[in-house]
Amino acid sequence: MQVFGLLGNPVSHSLSPPMHEAAYDELGMDARYVTFEPDESDLETAIEGARALGIEGLNVTIPFKQAVLDHCDPDDLATRIGAVNTLDFGGEEVTGHNTDAVGVTRAFAHHDVPLAGRAVLVGAGGAGRAAAFALADEGIEVSIANRTVGTAHDLAEAVDGASGHGLDELDGLLAGADLLVNATSVGMEGDESPVPEGALHGDLAVLDAVYSPIETRLLRDARAAGATTVDGGWMLLYQGVAAFERWTGREAPIEAMNRALRARI
16 A cells, blocks of 8 residues: 655645545555644654655645755755655655645646746745746746735845835736736635735736635636636645656546545635
C-alpha cells in the first residue's frame, strides 16, 4: 500500500484528504491519504517519522510552509517563494516543492485564459508570493497591490519585472490589465470585495483564491462586467493535482478529484 498525507495544525478543515482519496479510488490504487497534526516544536520529528513509516509524500499547510524549508532540499521555485507545500520522499533526499504556484497557472489554463500580458495581483502574503512568481515565470508583467505598500515593494523587488503599489492605485492598474488575482482573504467573510466594482472590465480574467464561499462578491462583480471568472476551487484542485502527479508519476483523474472537492466546499 502507498501512503501519502498532510502535515499541518490544524488539519481537520482540509479538503485535501477527500480529493486525494477520490483519485486513488478512481484509478484503483492501493493507497491512503493520512493527516499529521504535530506541535510546531515537533516538526522535524514528524517529518522523520513519516519517512521512517514509508510515507511517500506529504502536503504541507499552515503553520509549517516556511519552517519546513529547513528540513528538506527545496527546488528553485520553492526557494524563491520562500515556502514549501509538498514534500517528496521518493529519492535519497527529502525534496520540497511549491504547487500553489502551479495551481494559479493551471487554473487559468483550465479556463483557456492566455498566460500573457499584464497581471494585477492583490495581496503580497503567502498566496500572493506563489502567484507572483508563477505569473512572472510565464513572462507576465505583474503589478502587486497590497494594503501595506512596503510589503508590495519588497515582493516586487524579488520578482522579475514586477512593481509594487498601494490599494489606492487599483483603478489605474486594472485599466490596462489582462489578469487579476485576489490573493487576500477578503471575501471569505462578509459580502466584500478587495477591488472597486467600477475598475473591472470585460477584457479581464479574474481568479479569486478564496474558495469558501466559492462564489465571492469579486467574482459576481467581475462576471457582471463581462470578465472571465475562475473560482478558488480550481487553484486548490490544481495544486493537489500537481502534488499527486509528482508523487505517483501518473496522470491525475482531474474530474474525480474536482467532484470530491466541490461536494465538500
